[in-house]
Amino acid sequence: MSDDDSVRTRAERGPERRGAATDNMSDRTMDAEQPEREPERGERGGLVPGIFKGLATTARAMVTPSHTAEYPDVLPDLPPRSRGTIALLEENCTSCMLCARECPDWCIYIDSHKETLPATTEGGRERQRNVLDRFGIDFSLCMYCGICIEVCPFDALFWSPEFEYAETDIRDMLHEKDRLGEWMATVPPPPALDPGAADAAEVTALSKPVRPGRATPPAGRP
């Protein structure tokens, strides 16, 4: 429970040391203005009033070299998973629309059409292919969540740490597939994982026993 002293609010106790409350900590003429009452010692105690402890810290910081990285002269050192912008590898995209569907903001615009390819062998079936006409991401809506990248089954979308694409016109924040393709050059490889991580699926598949069956694959199949 609060003790008697603090039940009365600060206001009721009346103004005290008005000057001290408005002092800027960097304005050091405090020597003349010693507190009238015994100053309460900080955790570390000692004869030095608490204000001087703060002064000592700032004095020390003044003579230590600063650790500030002065952007834009120095570019930040960003980790590979950094979410800067989204890059599109167009050849992998099959216009499955999963990214556009899963986006919480509906900021991906995809247009595509189907093309029919003639049969390659005689009497064979015609093939249907999706051709991507338009793939746009509106970065003025994008919330940089990464769901589109996570959900793409064909690895057509990647994160890139690039962040310097601010525009003066908001309509320029809609990146179409050519611009998204340009970001691909800036996509870093994913980081190596902690040794405690589970092995990748490809590694565990190798250690599975070979299924009994054909000793040699049938002719004609790669």
Next chain:
Amino acid sequence: MTSTTDPRELTVGVGAGGLATADMVLNIGPQHPATHGVLRLRLVVDGERIITAEPIIGYMHRGAEKLFEVRDYRQITVLANRHDWLSAFSNELGVVLAVESMLGMEVPERAVWARMLLAELNRVLNHLMFLGSYPLELGAITPIFYAFREREELQTVMEEVSGGRMHYMFNRVGGLLHDLPAGWLGRVESTIEDVRGRLPDLESMLVGNEIVHARTRGVGVLSAETVAAYGVSGPIARASGLDVDLRRDTPYLAYDQVFSSGGPGRVVTRTQGDSLARLEVLLEQVHVSLDIAQHCVGVLGSLPQGPINVKLPKVVRVPEGETYYATENPLGFNGYYLVSRGDKTPWRLKLRSASFNNVSVLSETLPGNLISDMVAILGSMFFVVGDIDK
């Protein structure tokens, strides 16, 4: 409780020399450098003394709960990140824990400890923010730079694992998105040591400083009864003596192991209930969280190889039913009341946010204080406006 007293009209003095005065209605905010974000306080003041105070919220209402209703659980995580943006990881965690509890899903141990580590680092980030901004409101310009330097170091570590510095989007139903990068645990450990080593510099400017003391001791006292009546939680409640911490009382993840006797976790309380007590709770909680984070790093380093998430079906459908899952966010209790009708989107996802209750107590605390003390009290009620308005 809204106390809208009409400003009084009085006549001061007697006879012919009487002076007609009236109380002044002063609006602090919504845009104001001393309020964290768009909080409007409608004060009725007599000179400089506050007669009534009414926090008017809603300037940042984004309709999060309505938006939740048309999004699936992974998309909800994106929005849930953003209501209390300083504790983004803890918010995400609440959502996925609520969904996992309804699905009855058991998360791999690696994910549990990684989540705890990241949640505690998030707590340190949140507290450092307020440890910087509160002295700034009192007039001390330097501590915020020191606090933000520590935040940058920790945000670098968080960015390395999740890709984001503030909105991590790293929790998924069933675990975490990616596994930890190689060498990351070592970097976390060295960052924790660095931050811990520089904390005394930050503290030297706060603890024992006579100016901070004069402005915060006995200012804005909250009794434990008021705290319980308004549902205030988190460091503010504990500074008034209310010994409640959901990490110890209704443990989630592996907090029961951490908060057991002999573990690094402990609940920090004070009894005075004034602004200085709230500041002290925050400072001590940073130390405790760094201890817990260090412990988690140790555990993660010793766990056997394992997955970081559970393989989910293509579409995650939560069975019919309802649940309320509350976690101890850095600012207080953060609860999600999830009502599901068996779809992949919730029927209703109500958000119980910590800052809403923390701010509601202002109408009781502020009256009787001077406006300059109001700044000290407001800064000590650690809140994030997005959390109030949702």
